[in-house]
Amino acid sequence: MKTSEDRLIRQIARLGKSQRQLGLPLGIGDDAALLEPKPGYQIILTCDWFLEGTHFLRRKHPPDSVGWKCLARALSDIAAMGGRPRCFLLSLAIPDALTGRWLAEFLKGLRRAAREFRCALAGGDTTRKAEVGISITVVGEIRGRQALHRAGARPGDLIFVSGVLGMAELGLKRLRRGGMPSGKPNPLVTKHLYPEPRLALGQWLAQSKATTALMDLSDGLSTDLARLCAASCVGAHVDLAQLPCWAPPKRKQERAKPNNSNSEALQAALNGGDDYELLFTVAPKSVKRIPETYSGLRLTCIGQVTRSRHLVLSTPTGRRVLSPRGWDPFRRKSQG
Amino acid sequence: MKTSEDRLIRQIARLGKSQRQLGLPLGIGDDAALLEPKPGYQIILTCDWFLEGTHFLRRKHPPDSVGWKCLARALSDIAAMGGRPRCFLLSLAIPDALTGRWLAEFLKGLRRAAREFRCALAGGDTTRKAEVGISITVVGEIRGRQALHRAGARPGDLIFVSGVLGMAELGLKRLRRGGMPSGKPNPLVTKHLYPEPRLALGQWLAQSKATTALMDLSDGLSTDLARLCAASCVGAHVDLAQLPCWAPPKRKQERAKPNNSNSEALQAALNGGDDYELLFTVAPKSVKRIPETYSGLRLTCIGQVTRSRHLVLSTPTGRRVLSPRGWDPFRRKSQG
Numbered sequence: 001m002k003t004s005e006d007r008l009i010r011q012i013a014r015l016g017k018s019q020r021q022l023g024l025p026l027g028i029g030d031d032a033a034l035l036e037p038k039p040g041y042q043i044i045l046t047c048d049w050f051l052e053g054t055h056f057l058r059r060k061h062p063p064d065s066v067g068w069k070c071l072a073r074a075l076s077d078i079a080a081m082g083g084r085p086r087c088f089l090l091s092l093a094i095p096d097a098l099t100g101r102w103l104a105e106f107l108k109g110l111r112r113a114a115r116e117f118r119c120a121l122a123g124g125d126t127t128r129k130a131e132v133g134i135s136i137t138v139v140g141e142i143r144g145r146q147a148l149h150r151a152g153a154r155p156g157d158l159i160f161v162s163g164v165l166g167m168a169e170l171g172l173k174r175l176r177r178g179g180m181p182s183g184k185p186n187p188l189v190t191k192h193l194y195p196e197p198r199l200a201l202g203q204w205l206a207q208s209k210a211t212t213a214l215m216d217l218s219d220g221l222s223t224d225l226a227r228l229c230a231a232s233c234v235g236a237h238v239d240l241a242q243l244p245c246w247a248p249p250k251r252k253q254e255r256a257k258p259n260n261s262n263s264e265a266l267q268a269a270l271n272g273g274d275d276y277e278l279l280f281t282v283a284p285k286s287v288k289r290i291p292e293t294y295s296g297l298r299l300t301c302i303g304q305v306t307r308s309r310h311l312v313l314s315t316p317t318g319r320r321v322l323s324p325r326g327w328d329p330f331r332r333k334s335q336g
Numbered sequence: 337m338k339t340s341e342d343r344l345i346r347q348i349a350r351l352g353k354s355q356r357q358l359g360l361p362l363g364i365g366d367d368a369a370l371l372e373p374k375p376g377y378q379i380i381l382t383c384d385w386f387l388e389g390t391h392f393l394r395r396k397h398p399p400d401s402v403g404w405k406c407l408a409r410a411l412s413d414i415a416a417m418g419g420r421p422r423c424f425l426l427s428l429a430i431p432d433a434l435t436g437r438w439l440a441e442f443l444k445g446l447r448r449a450a451r452e453f454r455c456a457l458a459g460g461d462t463t464r465k466a467e468v469g470i471s472i473t474v475v476g477e478i479r480g481r482q483a484l485h486r487a488g489a490r491p492g493d494l495i496f497v498s499g500v501l502g503m504a505e506l507g508l509k510r511l512r513r514g515g516m517p518s519g520k521p522n523p524l525v526t527k528h529l530y531p532e533p534r535l536a537l538g539q540w541l542a543q544s545k546a547t548t549a550l551m552d553l554s555d556g557l558s559t560d561l562a563r564l565c566a567a568s569c570v571g572a573h574v575d576l577a578q579l580p581c582w583a584p585p586k587r588k589q590e591r592a593k594p595n596n597s598n599s600e601a602l603q604a605a606l607n608g609g610d611d612y613e614l615l616f617t618v619a620p621k622s623v624k625r626i627p628e629t630y631s632g633l634r635l636t637c638i639g640q641v642t643r644s645r646h647l648v649l650s651t652p653t654g655r656r657v658l659s660p661r662g663w664d665p666f667r668r669k670s671q672g
Contacts, residue, residue: 025378025481026483029486029567030551030567031413031416031551031552032380032381032413032414032416032419032476033382034378034379034380034381034483035378035379035380035381036379037378039375041373042371042372044370044371045371045425045459045475046367046368046425046459047427047461048427048461049461051463054429055463078368080368081367081368081370089381089383089473091383091384091471093390093469125383125471127385127391129387133387135461137381137383137425137473145361147361150365150366150367216367329341329462
């Protein structure tokens with residue numbers, strides 16, 4: 001006889017098929033999962049909350065995007081080390097009323113992300129709760145001592161970011177204003193709902209040996225750059241004019257390109273969270289090895305690492321201190 | 337400049353000291369943690385919820401017991417494989433109001449368990465939430481292919497449990513009735529608040545090669561034995577008279593010993609959760625290798641594995657079906 005919890009676990013376990021092929025001798029259904037480590041590799045471990053009310057809203061976020069995003073953002077931490085994902089554990093707290101259609105859609109999004117980023121479900125824990133709560137643990141791997149850390153940036157290094165910053169924040173604003181967009185998908189809303197961890201870029205940066213420090217942008221550039229600088233005991237000088245901000249395509253023929261005259265887009269690029277782009281530093285002598293784009297993803301130099309431990313922003317009207325104004329769950333009001 | 341979240345992480349990170357000695361090249365403060373796997377060992381992965389309102393009550397459970405128990409119960413899954421813990425990740429959602437004294441006490445209990453069971457904090461994620469939510473991921477290891485699974489019990493095998501069953505359930509009832517006990521600690525309440533994962537016993541069982549299947553008792557014998565039997569495609573016959581139930585010491589000289597005339601204690605032994613004792617099966621030819629006690633912990637044969645896939649309970653009044661009536665978060669009313 002199966003308990004209700006056992007039935008739920010069976011439904012989730014369908015994501016974990018063919019686990020033996022993925023180096024998981026034992027997966028869902030036992031007390032714990034077993035993983036066969038590869039010789040010469042280190043194991044990367046990371047976990048990430050994704051909570052209703054804090055990280056998503058049940059009325060605004062489609063359940064398949066909740067499934068996709070909870071894994072994608074945890075995978076971004078693997079990208080931030082230059083690693084390759086192996087498997088993940090899903091801790092799911094869910095109201096009884098959502099164990100039907102909502103759960104099925106959630107698992108569809110989760111399965112899509114698990115396939116796309118080649119990360120197998122290895123196990124987890126389920127429980128009942130009035131609000132949806134998700135904690136994802138991802139296990140990755142990286143060869144030898146190739147992992148890139150936040151600490152490592154040196155004065156004089158150049159600061160790079162991937163992609164366009166602030167899109168996810170602008171997408172969230174649009175989602176909050178207008179509910180779910182109908183018709184063709186909006187690129188800002190898509191970026192917010194279905195972010196892509198920069199795994200391939202992270203792995204390339206770790207192998208290229210040009211990078212001195214690496215992290216992902218989850219809480220906004222102003223907050224995350226401050227963390228990278230603190231870990232490296234350095235400061236930074238960022239040039240506002242260089243920030244890759246979002247600009248809507250004005251005509252059909254015209255491609256989206258940076259446009260730093262838009263104050264909302266600039267604020268989002270500085271402080272908006274959830275972009276999951278990569279932030280990295282490169283020694284001046286290695287800069288020529290960083291291409292303008294990597295697999296179609298733009299790489300932009302936005303400033304330089306400084307010896308003085310302050311964060312400074314150059315703007316058209318002069319210099320000012322760049323304060324962390326990104327996402328912080330323990331600050332009462334969100335700013336920026 | 338530190339954000340509030342960064343300050344909280346620093347407070348938690350004090351648990352993760354001397355991580356390099358523990359084979360963790362990189363721990364708290366970066367995007368992810370790094371673990372150096374031992375050659376010839378498999379990695380064990382498990383995660384466990386511990387939620388306010390579901391698994392503990394803020395008014396009834398002292399914060400240091402919340403810290404102890406959230407790790408101890410996750411470690412029990414490592415014991416259930418026969419493994420040795422290496423490190424853990426802490427996902428903590430906490431209300432602003434509890435980041436002072438409550439958090440300090442919680443971390444004290446967590447630190448005590450981490451030391452006692454030699455399991456280092458490797459990383460985690462923190463966020464703000466109106467109710468406390470905890471998800472713990474434990475990483476363990478086990479040599480070669482020594483891990484014991486739930487599947488493996490064969491008809492004719494004898495069924496054993498460690499310790500006394502139902503104590504945690506009786507302790508919870510006492511806690512609910514009377515609040516926190518004053519004066520000298522009550523063994524039932526202590527068992528509920530500060531359970532001990534049977535790591536040493538699990539490791540010994542994995543090495544002894546006498547055991548055919550192993551799991552831990554977290555949701556109650558009737559539920560967990562059904563899971564072991566389902567995984568092994570077998571049934572079981574349990575003798576009620578053999579169950580190691582709680583009996584209070586009647587006189588100062590008399591030691592606590594089994595007393596199966598107490599209906600409340602019997603029900604708790606059959607269906608009570610949170611004991612974190614071990615349930616294992618042994619082939620008849622290996623039974624002589626199972627001692628009566630292991631490091632002072634009683635090991636009791638409670639029945640036998642059967643070919644017919646039913647769970648049967650022998651009682652003084654005859655035989656009856658043993659239905660899973662233990663803890664199941666998705667059943668509306670708790671039973672038993």
